[in-house]
Amino acid sequence: MSTPRPRIAAIIVAAGSGTRIGGTIELPKQYRAIGGEPLLRRTLRQFLTHPAVSSVTAVIHPNWAEAYQDAVAGLDGLAAPTFGGATRQDSVRAGIEALAGDPPDYVLIHDAARPFITHAVIDRILEGFAASDAVLVAVPLVDTLKKTDDARRIVDTVSRDRMWGAQTPQAFRYDLIRAAHARAVKAGRHDFTDDAAVAEWAGSTVMVVEGDPGNTKVTTAFDLDAADRRVRLEDYLRLADVRVGTGYDVHSFEPGDAVVLGNVRIPHVAKLNGHSDADVALHALTDAILGALGEGDIGSHFPPSDPQWRGADSAIFVEHAVRRVAARGGLLAHADITLIAEAPKIGPHREAMRARIAAICGITLDRVAVKATTNEKLGFVGRREGIAAIATATVRLPAL
Ligand SMILES: Nc1ccn([C@@H]2O[C@H](COP(=O)(O)OP(=O)(O)OP(=O)(O)O)[C@@H](O)[C@H]2O)c(=O)n1
Numbered sequence: 001m002s003t004p005r006p007r008i009a010a011i012i013v014a015a016g017s018g019t020r021i022g023g024t025i026e027l028p029k030q031y032r033a034i035g036g037e038p039l040l041r042r043t044l045r046q047f048l049t050h051p052a053v054s055s056v057t058a059v060i061h062p063n064w065a066e067a068y069q070d071a072v073a074g075l076d077g078l079a080a081p082t083f084g085g086a087t088r089q090d091s092v093r094a095g096i097e098a099l100a101g102d103p104p105d106y107v108l109i110h111d112a113a114r115p116f117i118t119h120a121v122i123d124r125i126l127e128g129f130a131a132s133d134a135v136l137v138a139v140p141l142v143d144t145l146k147k148t149d150d151a152r153r154i155v156d157t158v159s160r161d162r163m164w165g166a167q168t169p170q171a172f173r174y175d176l177i178r179a180a181h182a183r184a185v186k187a188g189r190h191d192f193t194d195d196a197a198v199a200e201w202a203g204s205t206v207m208v209v210e211g212d213p214g215n216t217k218v219t220t221a222f223d224l225d226a227a228d229r230r231v232r233l234e235d236y237l238r239l240a241d242v243r244v245g246t247g248y249d250v251h252s253f254e255p256g257d258a259v260v261l262g263n264v265r266i267p268h269v270a271k272l273n274g275h276s277d278a279d280v281a282l283h284a285l286t287d288a289i290l291g292a293l294g295e296g297d298i299g300s301h302f303p304p305s306d307p308q309w310r311g312a313d314s315a316i317f318v319e320h321a322v323r324r325v326a327a328r329g330g331l332l333a334h335a336d337i338t339l340i341a342e343a344p345k346i347g348p349h350r351e352a353m354r355a356r357i358a359a360i361c362g363i364t365l366d367r368v369a370v371k372a373t374t375n376e377k378l379g380f381v382g383r384r385e386g387i388a389a390i391a392t393a394t395v396r397l398p399a400l
């Protein structure tokens with residue numbers, strides 16, 4: 001019989017208020033965006049996607065419960081959050097106690113403010129359990145260390161030999177760290193800045209495994225800005241396979257009183273004839289996105305013979321194409337649609353269309369263009385027999 005795999009819980013402490021970031025705290029740093037995504041969400045995802053981690057619990061401040069729900073919307077597998085305390089030490093303890101009803105074998109305690117934690121570092125911690133019940137990641141100090149008096153006069157140069165900068169995760173056998181935190185509180189000790197120190201104080205031997213200089217903590221406004229730029233640059237370099245797709249669609253008029261273009265209903269003297277809502281703009285865009293992916297066209301994904309698409313809101317076609325982009329690990333960078341119509345006038349509805357398309361695609365408004373032209377009374381469009389649309393979509397996919 002094989003031994004069961006140890007149950008490893010992750011506690012992500014996110015109950016701080018981020019005072020060192022400076023300015024007025026409209027939103028604590030863990031809920032601020034880096035690379036367009038809340039910092040905390042990124043941190044949590046690193047643990048949620050690690051195959052050895054069996055549960056992930058965030059410790060939050062009750063004042064920011066709503067921000068937390070927004071930040072984690074759609075993340076699968078998270079345990080219910082628990083409320084933290086006045087200090088990091090109190091928050092960690094709250095997280096540990098929240099697991100007491102169904103105790104894990106080991107616990108990884110991590111700062112929400114360290115969003116660059118990698119699976120490789122988590123793996124090194126887990127390997128460390130073979131040698132010790134208490135493991136922390138740390139990086140060897142590279143700068144010369146100076147100690148000063150209160151007037152900032154150097155009083156000592158401290159050898160950096162065997163000196164380490166402690167990071168998180170800090171990982172322990174669950175019962176060991178639970179008992180150590182409980183003892184610390186009982187002894188009136190509330191001054192520990194990390195959990196290794198709590199375990200050391202309680203008499204445990206804590207082992208260091210090599211951390212990652214990139215596993216930095218976002219503490220100051222400079223750090224937050226640097227983290228944002230780092231994520232954006234990483235995404236930019238990762239998504240270096242840039243594709244441009246085109247799409248074209250046309251629908252004829254039939255008796256009616258409104259057309260749907262760019263997901264906006266526009267009163268008109270006729271409607272567009274089609275199996276779905278006949279939104280030529282969104283159909284052309286769907287084809288442009290699928291074209292960039294090299295994944296067929298709207299008809300191959302949504303056969304017109306299928307009755308379920310009769311009268312359908314064409315937003316679902318675009319959403320499907322955007323999901324295909326996400327499934328390939330990429331993003332939609334830009335969508336540009338030209339409507340070719342003698343009437344109705346598109347100008348008054350352009351901004352509404354851009355807003356709808358941006359929302360449907362999950363991209364910002366500045367990444368969506370809607371343009372229009374008449375066909376100078378030439379051809380079927382010129383004879384007001386229908387409306388045509390041309391779309392271009394730029395898609396970025398992982399290069400490797
Ligand atoms: N009462 C507290 C204080 C801190 N933390 C968490 O502990 C981690 C490390 O703390 P730090 O970077 O110092 O965060 P803040 O306390 O929020 O920042 P500051 O010290 O600048 O106020 C952060 O993820 C923070 O949210 C916590 O859960 N509960």
Ligand SMILES: C[C@](O)(CO)[C@H](O)COP(=O)(O)O
Pocket residue numbers: 088111165166167168193194195217
């Ligand atoms: C735990 C820690 O990340 C180790 O470096 C750090 O001590 C937490 O930050 P704080 O500023 O001490 O709360």
